[in-house]
Amino acid sequence: MKTLKLLFTSKKFVFGLCLFLTLLFLGLLFPVFNHKDPLDLAGFMYQPPSKEFWLGTDNFGRDVLVELIHGLKTSMFIGLLAGTVATLIGVGIGLTAGYIGGWVDNLLNTITNIFLVVPPFVILILISVSLQNRSLGIMGLIIGITSWPWTARAVRAQATSLRVREHIDLAKISGMGTFEIMLREVLPYIMSYIFMAFVLQVASGILNEAGISMLGLGPSNIVSLGTMLSWALLFEAVRTGAWWAFIPPALTIAFITFSLLFMSTGMDEIFNPRLRS
Amino acid sequence: MDKKILLKVRNLTRVFGSKKKRVVAVKNVSFDIYENEIISIVGESGSGKTTTARMMLNLLKPTEGTIEIEGEDISNFRGKKKREYWRKVQGIFQDPFASFNQFFTVRKVLDDSFKLFDVQPSKEEKDKRIRKVLEYVNMRYEEVAEKYPFELSGGQRQRIMIARIFLIEPKLLIADEPTSMIDAVLRSSILELLLSLREREKSSIVFITHDLGLAYYVSDRILIMHNGELVEQGSADDIITNPQHPYTKKLIQDVPTLHQEWAL
Numbered sequence A: 001m002k003t004l005k006l007l008f009t010s011k012k013f014v015f016g017l018c019l020f021l022t023l024l025f026l027g028l029l030f031p032v033f034n035h036k037d038p039l040d041l042a043g044f045m046y047q048p049p050s051k052e053f054w055l056g057t058d059n060f061g062r063d064v065l066v067e068l069i070h071g072l073k074t075s076m077f078i079g080l081l082a083g084t085v086a087t088l089i090g091v092g093i094g095l096t097a098g099y100i101g102g103w104v105d106n107l108l109n110t111i112t113n114i115f116l117v118v119p120p121f122v123i124l125i126l127i128s129v130s131l132q133n134r135s136l137g138i139m140g141l142i143i144g145i146t147s148w149p150w151t152a153r154a155v156r157a158q159a160t161s162l163r164v165r166e167h168i169d170l171a172k173i174s175g176m177g178t179f180e181i182m183l184r185e186v187l188p189y190i191m192s193y194i195f196m197a198f199v200l201q202v203a204s205g206i207l208n209e210a211g212i213s214m215l216g217l218g219p220s221n222i223v224s225l226g227t228m229l230s231w232a233l234l235f236e237a238v239r240t241g242a243w244w245a246f247i248p249p250a251l252t253i254a255f256i257t258f259s260l261l262f263m264s265t266g267m268d269e270i271f272n273p274r275l276r277s
Numbered sequence B: 001m002d003k004k005i006l007l008k009v010r011n012l013t014r015v016f017g018s019k020k021k022r023v024v025a026v027k028n029v030s031f032d033i034y035e036n037e038i039i040s041i042v043g044e045s046g047s048g049k050t051t052t053a054r055m056m057l058n059l060l061k062p063t064e065g066t067i068e069i070e071g072e073d074i075s076n077f078r079g080k081k082k083r084e085y086w087r088k089v090q091g092i093f094q095d096p097f098a099s100f101n102q103f104f105t106v107r108k109v110l111d112d113s114f115k116l117f118d119v120q121p122s123k124e125e126k127d128k129r130i131r132k133v134l135e136y137v138n139m140r141y142e143e144v145a146e147k148y149p150f151e152l153s154g155g156q157r158q159r160i161m162i163a164r165i166f167l168i169e170p171k172l173l174i175a176d177e178p179t180s181m182i183d184a185v186l187r188s189s190i191l192e193l194l195l196s197l198r199e200r201e202k203s204s205i206v207f208i209t210h211d212l213g214l215a216y217y218v219s220d221r222i223l224i225m226h227n228g229e230l231v232e233q234g235s236a237d238d239i240i241t242n243p244q245h246p247y248t249k250k251l252i253q254d255v256p257t258l259h260q261e262w263a264l
């Protein structure tokens, strides 16, 4: 609780959080009031911004603004899901490896290293290509499953240094089990790290989704910020000067990422001096 | 002595690391601990005292040798057996700051020690006992129960640790330099509380220290450790008046106050 209060003294964190929440609510609330289908062919190809279409139309003649908001929602969803999955796996593996040590650590470390050496993007592309129907959930899961290793690494390092502390010995001679000790005696000490890792994982999840979607391997039949960019590239929005088709989604991705990075930097400033002392 | 042996330590050896980093922290150590006695393990820094203590607490596996409680080898203990062992053998550590989980209140730390009990007392009973043991260590429940470790001084924390021991009522307490990180003025009161455990619970205490004078003051028997080896053991009087090992003699020379009255 104390740490939470402390967090709000960081201007960077508060700024990042506000920006992120604004974007999140925009994505969540707009579709409630505006029932337009983002895939609806409302106008002609590449109409510039006007009173009817505030951000113009895309190559299929769809309303860019409606697409943008739905894309925002999609990207947020995938990012949060991927971040959650990556954090859960990373914390589970890192905590177990670091706390238990020995051959368990060696085994988990080898697995982590294999995942680290193979670029996640390659795995991502391979899995995406092999899937016929790529739903939102599947995309988020895949991204999460390929990006946990560095969270695991960071958590493992922390857990390794914590396991020799005296309060762990005290927990043991108080009859606590291994799992209980990991949850109660180790986890709280690294919660701030985990929170930070989560925020960064969300950011990288959103960027990863954009990356794969630009390659045309994004979620099927759903607008995301990445698929918007993919269409813009495919239908030469840049050459034809239809800036409204690619600048808004690109900027939105930048905003989300910035908001999360701001939060992370703010957290870093708050947590690190305390952790060092 | 017609007392019963509580803990039997035989040929205990612990090696850390391998090859160039190989350290023999404890080397072929054997001794017995009897019921209702206080023994001290004395040795300089790095002599293997803490390593011995951690093996006795079943927190660290010996490389060689055995520890037996009432005839049973503790290295085979799992699950319930292990908990039973910790009901009987408990510890207090050197650093009262590091011994606490900083996220939990005093009340929670004390509550946790009930986990060792096979039959859980009722909530009221737990409450009553916690109040009682806090009283033993001269603390008021209302004042400390909801406090977090960082709100307490080193001496207060160590007293909570002692209260925890009173709650568990072990047969053997292993106290690893329990007063070394506490203000000098508070040391004697902490020490007295520890020693009162023998009177109140008929427990045995292994008192670990690098201070031979203190050891002489508190214990029935003294064990001298040097470079991982147990170089000498005997009654406190014998060790002080008739030391056999050159290292013990050297230690005695280093304690100028020993022949004076030990002032608490």
Ligand SMILES: Nc1ncnc2c1ncn2[C@@H]1O[C@H](COP(=O)(O)OP(=O)(O)OP(=O)(O)O)[C@@H](O)[C@H]1O
Pocket (backbone or CB within 6 Å): B016, B017, B023, B024, B025, B043, B044, B045, B046, B047, B048, B049, B050, B051, B052, B210
């Ligand atoms: N986990 C460990 N890994 C490697 N070496 C260790 C470990 N624990 C202890 N040692 C080594 O074993 C030797 C004995 O250490 P130990 O902590 O038992 O000494 P001590 O008598 O308790 O000293 P002090 O009075 O400083 O507490 C030392 O050389 C120490 O470096």
Ligand SMILES: [Mg+2]
Pocket (backbone or CB within 6 Å): B049, B050, B051, B176
């Ligand atoms: Mg020690």
